[in-house]
Amino acid sequence: MGVNPRDRLDRPLGALRISVTDRCNLRCSYCMPEAAYRWLPAESLLDFDEIARLAKIFVGLGVSKLRITGGEPLLRPGLSRLVATLASISGVNDLALTTNGTRLAQASWELRSAGLRRLTVSLDTLRPDRMKSLTRHDRHDAVIAGLDAAVGAGFESIKLNTVVIRGFNDDELADIVRFAVARGLEPRFIEYMDVGGATNWRERDVVSGREILQRLSGEFGGAEPVGRPGDPAAPAERWRFGDGTVIGVITSTTAPFCSDCDRARLTADGRWYRCLYAQEGFDLAGLLRGGASDEEISGTIAAHWR
Numbered sequence: 001m002g003v004n005p006r007d008r009l010d011r012p013l014g015a016l017r018i019s020v021t022d023r024c025n026l027r028c029s030y031c032m033p034e035a036a037y038r039w040l041p042a043e044s045l046l047d048f049d050e051i052a053r054l055a056k057i058f059v060g061l062g063v064s065k066l067r068i069t070g071g072e073p074l075l076r077p078g079l080s081r082l083v084a085t086l087a088s089i090s091g092v093n094d095l096a097l098t099t100n101g102t103r104l105a106q107a108s109w110e111l112r113s114a115g116l117r118r119l120t121v122s123l124d125t126l127r128p129d130r131m132k133s134l135t136r137h138d139r140h141d142a143v144i145a146g147l148d149a150a151v152g153a154g155f156e157s158i159k160l161n162t163v164v165i166r167g168f169n170d171d172e173l174a175d176i177v178r179f180a181v182a183r184g185l186e187p188r189f190i191e192y193m194d195v196g197g198a199t200n201w202r203e204r205d206v207v208s209g210r211e212i213l214q215r216l217s218g219e220f221g222g223a224e225p226v227g228r229p230g231d232p233a234a235p236a237e238r239w240r241f242g243d244g245t246v247i248g249v250i251t252s253t254t255a256p257f258c259s260d261c262d263r264a265r266l267t268a269d270g271r272w273y274r275c276l277y278a279q280e281g282f283d284l285a286g287l288l289r290g291g292a293s294d295e296e297i298s299g300t301i302a303a304h305w306r
């Protein structure tokens with residue numbers, strides 16, 4: 001191990017998103033629009049030892065940033081045990097988790113104590129009725145309680161992810177910024193993407209990053225780019241308004257950032273996708289469970305990345 005392979009765009013392996021479950025307790029229309037899904041069978045999910053083993057192999061190949069995600073990652077029982085293991089891997093200098101926040105009120109302290117430093121919480125609207133129509137569940141209060149618990153638990157940074165959809169929440173942008181700033185959270189606006197479950201995606205519903213900035217400049221003063229300090233591969237470009245407010249904008253629809261991107265993802269059943277948009281994944285679980293050694297798995301990953 002110890003090699004740092006580069007792909008055809010000369011990108012190193014830098015970050016890995018690890019999905020710990022495909023399940024979710026919400027049904028956001030842009031992600032999981034159907035009422036019922038056929039979930040992965042329990043035995044196909046990687047267990048925590050298998051996830052940790054793969055994570056260590058990826059770290060040996062140059063990955064230094066891990067993000068735990070889902071589905072909804074807090075549905076996975078005992079998640080803080082995995083957090084503690086991943087946080088202890090030498091070479092991991094950034095460990096974060098993305099959650100819909102519905103279970104954060106119960107989980108925040110445990111996650112923080114286990115070594116999780118950064119959190120991203122998704123919240124698309126400040127209006128409970130809108131959240132219910134978007135997600136089919138009446139869980140707005142739970143997310144707000146979760147955010148408050150997370151603030152109390154003392155994470156180093158908490159980002160608030162908002163997918164902007166025209167005609168749904170684009171009249172709330174300034175309110176969301178004020179809501180986030182008042183709690184010490186960094187707001188991040190994400191362009192609505194045509195991915196996976198976004199079955200009703202329409203180009204006209206996308207509000208571009210440029211329009212988001214224009215609208216917010218009217219409230220908070222002219223926007224200056226702060227760039228991606230310390231991390232050119234970060235998905236969000238950060239902007240500072242005239243009054244000092246800082247936000248992030250992820251323009252993955254109008255300005256995809258492929259040449260700077262270093263994110264790959266591992267699904268809950270151990271498939272490795274080299275891009276968030278990739279259609280085909282590589283079956284690492286098959287290798288792992290077929291008895292391959294760490295060196296063999298590492299060599300296979302490096303060869304595929306190249």
Ligand code: SAM
Pocket residue numbers: 024030031069070071072073098099100101120121122161162163190191192193194195198
């Ligand atoms: N369940 C967790 C959550 O919602 O935060 C983690 C998984 S979720 C797939 C990760 C992020 O992807 C969320 O912030 C969500 O809003 C975003 N997302 C999902 N579908 C999207 C889409 N069609 N366009 C833009 N962002 C999307």
Ligand code: SF4
Pocket residue numbers: 024025026027028031032070071072100122
């Ligand atoms: Fe669940 Fe997150 Fe997808 Fe919403 S965006 S359905 S919370 S996985």
